[in-house]
Amino acid sequence: MDRSKKIVRPKAITPRGFKDNFHSYLKKRDEVLEVVNRVYELYGFERLETPAIETVDALGKFLPDVNRPNEGVFAWQDETDSWLALRYDLTAPLARAFSQHRNTLQVPYKRYSFGPVWRDEKPGPDRFKEFYQFDADIVGSSSFIADAEMCFVVFDVLKELGFSVADYSTRISNRKILSGLVQAVKLADDTDLGDIELVVFRAIDKLDRLGLQGVESLLGKGRTDSSGDFTKGANLSAGQIDTIMSFLKIKDNDPYKALQEMGLLIKDSEIGQEGLGELKNITDALLSEGSSNPSFRIDPSVVRGLAYYTGTVFETELTTTTSSLGSISGGGRYDDLVSRFTGQKVPSTGVSIGIDRLVSFLHERDSKKEKGVVDVIVTVMDKNLMQHYINIASDLRAHGVNTDLYVGNPKDFGKQMKYADSRNAAFAIVAGTNELKDDIVQVKDLKLGRKLSVDISSNEEWKEQPAQFPVKREELIEKILELLRS
Amino acid sequence: MDRSKKIVRPKAITPRGFKDNFHSYLKKRDEVLEVVNRVYELYGFERLETPAIETVDALGKFLPDVNRPNEGVFAWQDETDSWLALRYDLTAPLARAFSQHRNTLQVPYKRYSFGPVWRDEKPGPDRFKEFYQFDADIVGSSSFIADAEMCFVVFDVLKELGFSVADYSTRISNRKILSGLVQAVKLADDTDLGDIELVVFRAIDKLDRLGLQGVESLLGKGRTDSSGDFTKGANLSAGQIDTIMSFLKIKDNDPYKALQEMGLLIKDSEIGQEGLGELKNITDALLSEGSSNPSFRIDPSVVRGLAYYTGTVFETELTTTTSSLGSISGGGRYDDLVSRFTGQKVPSTGVSIGIDRLVSFLHERDSKKEKGVVDVIVTVMDKNLMQHYINIASDLRAHGVNTDLYVGNPKDFGKQMKYADSRNAAFAIVAGTNELKDDIVQVKDLKLGRKLSVDISSNEEWKEQPAQFPVKREELIEKILELLRS
Numbered sequence: 001m002d003r004s005k006k007i008v009r010p011k012a013i014t015p016r017g018f019k020d021n022f023h024s025y026l027k028k029r030d031e032v033l034e035v036v037n038r039v040y041e042l043y044g045f046e047r048l049e050t051p052a053i054e055t056v057d058a059l060g061k062f063l064p065d066v067n068r069p070n071e072g073v074f075a076w077q078d079e080t081d082s083w084l085a086l087r088y089d090l091t092a093p094l095a096r097a098f099s100q101h102r103n104t105l106q107v108p109y110k111r112y113s114f115g116p117v118w119r120d121e122k123p124g125p126d127r128f129k130e131f132y133q134f135d136a137d138i139v140g141s142s143s144f145i146a147d148a149e150m151c152f153v154v155f156d157v158l159k160e161l162g163f164s165v166a167d168y169s170t171r172i173s174n175r176k177i178l179s180g181l182v183q184a185v186k187l188a189d190d191t192d193l194g195d196i197e198l199v200v201f202r203a204i205d206k207l208d209r210l211g212l213q214g215v216e217s218l219l220g221k222g223r224t225d226s227s228g229d230f231t232k233g234a235n236l237s238a239g240q241i242d243t244i245m246s247f248l249k250i251k252d253n254d255p256y257k258a259l260q261e262m263g264l265l266i267k268d269s270e271i272g273q274e275g276l277g278e279l280k281n282i283t284d285a286l287l288s289e290g291s292s293n294p295s296f297r298i299d300p301s302v303v304r305g306l307a308y309y310t311g312t313v314f315e316t317e318l319t320t321t322t323s324s325l326g327s328i329s330g331g332g333r334y335d336d337l338v339s340r341f342t343g344q345k346v347p348s349t350g351v352s353i354g355i356d357r358l359v360s361f362l363h364e365r366d367s368k369k370e371k372g373v374v375d376v377i378v379t380v381m382d383k384n385l386m387q388h389y390i391n392i393a394s395d396l397r398a399h400g401v402n403t404d405l406y407v408g409n410p411k412d413f414g415k416q417m418k419y420a421d422s423r424n425a426a427f428a429i430v431a432g433t434n435e436l437k438d439d440i441v442q443v444k445d446l447k448l449g450r451k452l453s454v455d456i457s458s459n460e461e462w463k464e465q466p467a468q469f470p471v472k473r474e475e476l477i478e479k480i481l482e483l484l485r486s
Numbered sequence: 487m488d489r490s491k492k493i494v495r496p497k498a499i500t501p502r503g504f505k506d507n508f509h510s511y512l513k514k515r516d517e518v519l520e521v522v523n524r525v526y527e528l529y530g531f532e533r534l535e536t537p538a539i540e541t542v543d544a545l546g547k548f549l550p551d552v553n554r555p556n557e558g559v560f561a562w563q564d565e566t567d568s569w570l571a572l573r574y575d576l577t578a579p580l581a582r583a584f585s586q587h588r589n590t591l592q593v594p595y596k597r598y599s600f601g602p603v604w605r606d607e608k609p610g611p612d613r614f615k616e617f618y619q620f621d622a623d624i625v626g627s628s629s630f631i632a633d634a635e636m637c638f639v640v641f642d643v644l645k646e647l648g649f650s651v652a653d654y655s656t657r658i659s660n661r662k663i664l665s666g667l668v669q670a671v672k673l674a675d676d677t678d679l680g681d682i683e684l685v686v687f688r689a690i691d692k693l694d695r696l697g698l699q700g701v702e703s704l705l706g707k708g709r710t711d712s713s714g715d716f717t718k719g720a721n722l723s724a725g726q727i728d729t730i731m732s733f734l735k736i737k738d739n740d741p742y743k744a745l746q747e748m749g750l751l752i753k754d755s756e757i758g759q760e761g762l763g764e765l766k767n768i769t770d771a772l773l774s775e776g777s778s779n780p781s782f783r784i785d786p787s788v789v790r791g792l793a794y795y796t797g798t799v800f801e802t803e804l805t806t807t808t809s810s811l812g813s814i815s816g817g818g819r820y821d822d823l824v825s826r827f828t829g830q831k832v833p834s835t836g837v838s839i840g841i842d843r844l845v846s847f848l849h850e851r852d853s854k855k856e857k858g859v860v861d862v863i864v865t866v867m868d869k870n871l872m873q874h875y876i877n878i879a880s881d882l883r884a885h886g887v888n889t890d891l892y893v894g895n896p897k898d899f900g901k902q903m904k905y906a907d908s909r910n911a912a913f914a915i916v917a918g919t920n921e922l923k924d925d926i927v928q929v930k931d932l933k934l935g936r937k938l939s940v941d942i943s944s945n946e947e948w949k950e951q952p953a954q955f956p957v958k959r960e961e962l963i964e965k966i967l968e969l970l971r972s
Contacts, residue, residue, distance in 0.1 A: 010543035012585030012827040015570055018537035020583050026533045042883040044890030044909070046859040047512045051504035051616050052538065052572075052602060053560070057496035074539070074570075076562035078606075084501055084560075086538075097506050099498030106908035108894045116538060120564075130537050141893040145872060149891065152880070288873045341498040373532045386631060387774045394638070397528040404530030405635065407627040408594045422592035423530070 017123030018130055023373065028363040029132075029355065033114060035160045036134045036353060040112040043153055045136050048111040050093040052118075056083035058096040060340060062307040063088055063119070074120050086118040090135040091308070091334065091350055098139045099341035107140035114355075126357070135331075137350030139338060144278055147312045147333060148285035150351040154316050154329050155295055157353065161362065163320070168328075171299035172314040174279045175332070177262055178204070178303065180272015181247055184265065185240040199234045204248065205303040216245060248301045255283045258298040278311055308334040312349065318361070325361055329353045372424025375402045375484055379420070380410035381432040388436055392429060392476070399477050401484065420446055427480060430468075440470045443479070503609030504616055509859065514849040515618075515841065519600060521646045522620045522839060526598040529639055531622050534597040536579040538604075542569035544582040546826060548793040549574055549605070560606050572604040576621040577794070577820065577836055584625045585827035593626035600841075612843070621817075623836030625824060630764060633798045633819060634771035636837040640802050640815050641781055643839065647848065649806070654814075657785035658800040660765045661818070663748055664690070664789065666758015667733055670751065671726040685720040690734065691789040702731060734787045741769045744784040764797055794820040798835065804847070811847055815839045858910030861888045861970055865906070866896035867918040874922055878915060878962070885963050887970065906932055913966065916954075927962055930954045931969070 014020060021029075056075055063072040075085035087093050090113045098109055114134045123129055136153055138146045151170055158168055182197050203218035210218070217223035219241045222233035236244070247265050252258040259280055266272035279298065286296055296314075304313040315330035331351030338346035378393045380386070393405040404423065406416050420428045431441040448467040471479045500506060507515075542561055549558040561571035573579050576599045584595055600620045609615055622639055624632040637656055644654055668683050689704035696704070703709035705727045708719035722730070733751050738744040745766055752758030765784065772782055782800075790799040801816035817837030824832035864879045866872070879891040890909060892902050906914045917927040934953040957965045 007829075009827055009829065010541070010546065010582075012544065012582050013541075014537055014582075014586070015539055015541055015564075015568075018539060020537070020587065021535040023532040023534070026535055041859050041888050042886070044860045044863075044888055046509040046909075048509070049507040049512055051500055051506070053501055053504060053604070053616065055496070055499075055501055058498065060496070074562070076560070078501075082501075096496075096498050096500075100500070101506065106905055108892075108905075110890065118539070130539065138893055142895075143893040145876065145891060146893040148876075149893070156883070285872070285876060288876045341495055343493075343495065373527050374530045377530075386771070390631065390634075390771060390774045397642070400528070402527050402530055404596065405631060406594075407624055407629040407632040407635070409628075419592055419594075423532075 015129075017128055019128060024367070025359065025363050028366065029359045032161065032355060032359050032362065033134065036157050036355075037112070037114075039153055039156045039160060040134075040136050042156070043110075043136070043149060045110045045112040048094070048097060048113050049115065050087070050090070050097050050113070052086055052116070053084050054087055054093055054096060056085045058341075059085055059087065059092045060308075060337075062092065063305075072119050072121050074118050088119050089117050089306070090115065090133050090352065091137065091306075091337065094135075094137055094139065094350070095334075095337040095348075096341065098346070099338055102342070108146070109139040110137070111139070112136045126360075128356070132355040133352045134355050135350055135352045137348060139348040140346050141349070142335070142347035144281035144312075145285055146349050147278075148282050150331050150349055151282075151286060151296060151314060154351060154353065158316075158318075161358070163318070165295040167320045168295060168316055168318050170296040170314055170316040171302045172279065172282065172296060172312070173298065173300050173302040174275035174312050175201075175303070175309055176271045176275025176311055177266060177279065177300065178275075180266035180269035180275060181244065183269040183272060184267045185236075185243045196234065200244065201303050203234065204244075204301055205305055207248065207301045212245065212248065215248065216241060219244060250300050251297070253297055255287075255296075255298045256280075258300075259283070262298075262300060275311065282312060304330055304332055308337045310335045314351075318358070320361075325357055327354070328358050372426075373402055374404045374423045374425040375427065376404070376480060377416075377420040377423065377425045377428045378403060378405045379413070379416045379428055379430050380406050381413070381430060383410055385431070385433070385436060388431065392431075392441070392473075395477060396480065399481060401477075401480055417444075421450070426484065429476075435470070436473075439473045441473055441476060442468055443471050443476075443483075444468045445483070501615075503614055505614060510853070511845065511849050514852065515845045518647065518841060518845050518848065519620065522643050522841075523598070523600075525639055525642045525646060526620075526622050528642070529596070529622070529635060531596045531598040534580070534583060534599050535601065536573070536576070536583050536599070538572055538602070539570050540573055540579055540582060542571045544827075545571055545573065545578045546794075546823075548578065549791070558605050558607050560604050574605050575603050575792070576601065576619050576838065577623065577792075577823065580621070580623055580625065580836070581820075581823040581834075582827065584832070585824055588828070594632070595625040596623070597625070598622045612846075614842070618841040620839045620841050621836055623834060625834040626832050627835070628821070628833035630767035630798075631771055632835045633764075634768050636817050636835055637768075637772060637782060637800060640837060640839065644802075644804075647844070649804070651781040653806045654781060654802055654804050656782040656800055656802045657788045658765065658768065658782060658798070659784065659786050659788040660761035660798050661687075661789070661795055662757045662761025662797055663752060663765065663786065664761075666752035666755035666761060667730065669755040670753045670758065671722075671729045682720065686730065687789050689720065690730075690787055691791055693734065693787050698731065698734065701734065702727060705730060736786050737783070739783055741773075741782075741784045742766075744786075745769070748784075748786060761797065768798060790816055790818055794823045796821045800837075804844070806847075811843055813840070814844050858912075859888055860890045860909045860911040861913065862890070862966060863902075863906040863909065863911045863914045864889060864891045865899070865902045865914055865916050866892050867899070867916060869896055871917070871919070871922060874917065878917075878927070878959075881963060882966065885967060887963075887966055903930075907936070912970065915962075921956070922959075925959045926956045927959055928954055929957050929962075929965070929969075 073085045073088050075083055078084055116130050116132050118130050120129060179197060182200055203215050207215050214223060218233050219236050220233050222231055224230045243265060250258050250261045259276060263276055302313050302315055309332040311333035313332035315327045318325040318328050329351060333349040335347040338348060376396055378389050380389055389405055393403045396403040426447055428444040428446055429441050430444060435441055445467040452467060559571045559574050561569055564570055602616050602618050604616050606615060665683060668686055689701050693701050700709060704719050705722050706719050708717055710716045729751060736744050736747045745762060749762055788799050788801055795818040797819035799818035801813045804811040804814050815837060819835040821831060821833040824834060862882055864875050866875055875891055879889045882889040912933055914930040914932055915927050916930060921927055931953040938953060
C-alpha cells in the first residue's frame with residue numbers, strides 16, 4: 001500500500017461562531033423581514049444597501065469594548081496595504097454613504113437597511129459572529145419627533161408580529177443626562193472629565209450583567225470576577241458613588257415623576273438639563289395618543305454600548321409570558337457621526353432591530369405549523385419512461401404546484417418513498433408501463449399514509465394502501481389542485 | 487489659530503470595486519428574487535444559507551485564474567493564525583455544508599441559496615468585487631435529468647421575467663468531451679496530460695475575449711496583448727491546433743448534428759465518448775416536449791472558468807433586441823467537490839444566476855414605471871401643532887398609507903414642499919391653526935401640481951393652486967385612500 005500520498009481532507013465545518021440556516025428558519029425570517037419592511041415603508045423610509053466591506057477608516061472605532069478598540073472587527077490589508085473591514089453595524093456605513101452621496105440625497109434622509117453584520121467577539125450558545133440587523137435611520141433631523149418615530153416603528157413591528165404591549169418593554173434615556181450627572185457629582189475637580197465619563201458609562205453599561213453591586217464596585221476600588229481577574233475601578237468617593245447609584249435606581253413607571261427625580265440629581269448641569277428637556281419632549285410625543293403607554297418607561301441605566309451615541313438612547317426587550325428574550329432592538333441619536341466625514345454637524349437618529357433572536361423565537365413558537373417545500377413527488381418506476389415523468393412534472397409546475405422529480409438512483413423504490421417522506425411531500429405520483437398504457441397514474445396521499453401508519457397498528461391494513469388511488473392522466477392536474485386546496 | 491490639532495477626516499467613499507444600491511434598484515431586485523425563488527421552489531428546491539465567512543481550506547482553490555491560485559479571494563488570518571476567507575461563490579460552501587450536515591439531510595439534497603459573494607479581482611465599469619448569486623443545486627444525483635432541470639429552471643425564470651426564447655440562448659457542452667479531444671490529438675505522448683488539459687481549457691475559456699485568432703496563438707507559441715505583455719503558449723503542433731480549432735468551430739443549430747461532428751473529432755477516447763453520451767441524454771431531455779427548443783444549442787467552446795466542473799457545463803446569455811447583456815447564468819456538474827471532504831463520491835450539479843446584471847437591465851428598462859416610497863407627506867406649518875401632525879400620520883399609517891411626517895427644520899415651508907417633491911410623494915397634508923380650528927386640512931395633489939407646472943406656462947394660474955383642496959379631518963383617511971386608488 002502506498003502511504004506516501006496521504007490525503008489531507010479539509011474539515012467540513014463552519015468557522016467557530018458561524019452557522020448554517022435552513023429552510024423553515026429562513027422562511028420564518030422572510031415573514032419577519034416582510035413585516036419590518038412594510039412598517040418601515042409605512043413611515044416613509046426608503047431602502048439603501050451598502051457593501052459588506054468598508055475601509056477601516058470609514059467605519060471608525062465605536063464598538064463597546066474600549067479596552068481593545070482594534071479588535072471585534074474582521075479586518076485585513078489589501079494589496080496597497082490599506083485596511084479593509086467587514087461592517088460591524090449598519091450605522092457607520094450609513095454615515096459614510098450619506099456623506100458620499102449627500103449632493104443627490106434629499107434631507108432629511110430617511111433610509112432603512114437590512115443585512116448581516118460581523119463582529120469578531122467571543123461566541124456563545126446564542127451569540128454568533130455573523131448576525132442580521134434591520135435598521136431605520138433619519139439623517140439630518142434634530143427633531144425629537146424623529147427619535148419618537150424610532151420607538152413607534154418598533155412598537156408597530158412588534159404589534160404586526162402578534163405581540164401585545166405586555167410582551168415587551170422599551171426603556172429610554174439620554175446620554176446628556178448621564179454626562180450631566182457626572183458633572184453634578186463634581187468629578188471634574190481633579191480628573192479629565194472625558195475619561196471619567198467613559199469609565200462611568202462603561203460601568204453602567206454592565207448593569208445587566210453584573211447587577212447594582214458589581215457596578216458599585218467598578219465605580220469604587222474595582223472588582224474581582226468569578227475567574228479571579230481584577231478590573232480596576234473608577235476610584236470615586238463614597239458620596240459620588242451614592243449619587244450615581246441613586247440615579248440608577250430611578251425606575252418610576254410614571255415618566256414625568258422619573259424625569260423629576262433625575263432633575264434633582266443632575267442639578268443645574270447645563271448638558272444634563274438639555275438632555276432632560278429632550279427626554280421630556282420624547283415622552284410627550286410617545287404619549288401623544290393621550291393615554292399612558294405601558295410599553296415604554298424612562299430608565300437612567302440605559303447607555304447602549306456603541307460609542308457614537310450623543311443623546312437619546314433606547315432599547316426594547318421582549319419578555320413574553322413564556323420566555324425572556326432580552327434586548328431585540330435598540331438605537332438612539334448620533335449627532336456627530338456624519339461630521340466625522342463632512343466637518344459639518346448632521347444630527348441623526350436611528351434604530352436597529354436584531355432580527356435573529358426574534359426569528360428564532362417565532363420559528364420555535366410556530367414550528368408545528370410548518371409545511372415542506374414540496375407538494376408532489378414524481379417517482380421513477382421505470383427509467384425508460386423518463387420522458388413521461390418529465391412531462392408530468394413540468395405540467396404540474398406550470399400550474400403552480402411545487403414538484404420534485406426524483407433524481408436519485410431509482411432502483412430501490414422504497415428509498416424513493418422514504419425520500420418523499422423526508423421531504424414532507426403531500427402526494428407522490430407513481431406510474432409504470434401498465435398505468436401509462438391505460439393513460440392513468442397512481443396518486444399516493446402521503447399525509448394520509450403517514451397518519452394511517454400511526455393510527456393503525458395492523459401492518460396488513462396499511463399494505464392495502466387505502467391512501468392510494470388511480471387518476472386519469474388528463475385529469476391529474478385538476479385532481480391535484482383540488483386535493484391541495486382541501 | 488491653533489494648527490497643532492489638524493483633523494484628518496476619513497474619506498467618505500466605498501472601497502474600490504464596491505458600490506451602494508438605492509431604493510428603486512433594490513425594489514426591482516426584490517421582484518427578480520421573488521420570481522427566481524418561486525421557480526426554484528416549483529422545482530422542489532429548499533433554502534439554505536451559509537455564512538459569508540468560511541475557512542480557506544473548506545473553500546478550496548477553484549477560481550479561474552490558475553496563475554494566481556491564492557489571489558482573487560478576500561482572506562485573512564484569525565487570532566489562531568488559521569486562514570479565513572469570504573466566499574467567492576455559493577457552491578464551495580454548499581459542498582462544505584452538505585458534508586457537515588449529511589447525516590440529517592435527505593439525498594438527493596436539492597437546495598437553493600441567495601446572497602453576495604466576493605472576489606478580489608480587477609474591477610471594471612460593470613464588474614464589482616461584491617456581487618449577488620442565486621443558485622440551485624442537486625447534491626447526490628448522477629442523473630442527467632438533474633442537469634437538464636438546471637437548464638429548465640433558468641428557462642422558466644427568464645420566461646417569468648418576461649423574456650421570450652428569442653431573447654436568450656443557452657450553450658451546453660461537457661468537460662469530458664474536451665478531455666477526450668485532448669486525448670485524441672495525442673497530446674499525452676510527451677507531456678503530463680493533466681497540465682496540458684488545463685492550458686487548453688484556459689485558452690478556450692478566453693475565446694469570448696480574445697477570439698479564435700487569440701486562442702490559436704495561445705495553443706501555439708504564445709500571444710502578445712495590446713499592452714505588449716507576452717503570454718506563453720501551449721506549444722502544440724500545427725495539426726493538433728487545427729483539430730482543436732475545428733472542434734471549437736462546431737456550431738450546428740441541430741444538436742444531434744453537432745454531437746455527430748464532435749464524435750468524429752474525439753474518435754475513440756473513452757472519456758470523450760462518455761461525455762458525448764451524457765450530452766446526448768441531456769439533449770433528449772431538453773427536447774422532451776417533442777419540438778425543437780431554440781433556446782439552447784450545443785457549443786463545444788463552453789468551458790466555464792471554475793475548476794471544480796467535471797462533466798456537463800452550460801451558460802445562458804441574454805441577447806435581447808435592444809442590448810447584449812452577456813452571460814447571466816451558468817453551471818454544470820461537479821462530481822468531486824463533496825468528496826474533498828468526505829472521501830466518498832457524491833455526484834452533484836448546479837446552476838448560478840448572476841442577479842446583478844439581470845436586475846440592472848430590468849431596472850433600466852422599467853425605470854419609468856417607478857413609484858416613490860411615500861404616498862403622503864404630513865407637513866409642519868406650526869411647531870406647536872406637532873401632536874396633531876403625529877396623530878394624522880399615525881392614522882394614515884394605521885390604514886396602510888406610507889406616510890412621511892416632516893422632521894427637518896420646519897421654518898422654511900418652501901423647503902418642505904421641495905422635500906415632498908424630491909421624495910416623489912403623491913399628496914401633502916397642510917394644516918395650520920385656522921384649518922384645525924375648522925376641523926379641516928388642506929390636501930395638495932403633488933402629482934397634479936407637477937403636471938400643471940409643466941403643462942401650464944402661466945405662473946399665475948399655478949398660483950391659484952388648482953391642485954389643492956380642503957378636506958374634513960374626519961373624512962381625510964377615506965378621501966386619501968380613494969385618491970390613491972384612482
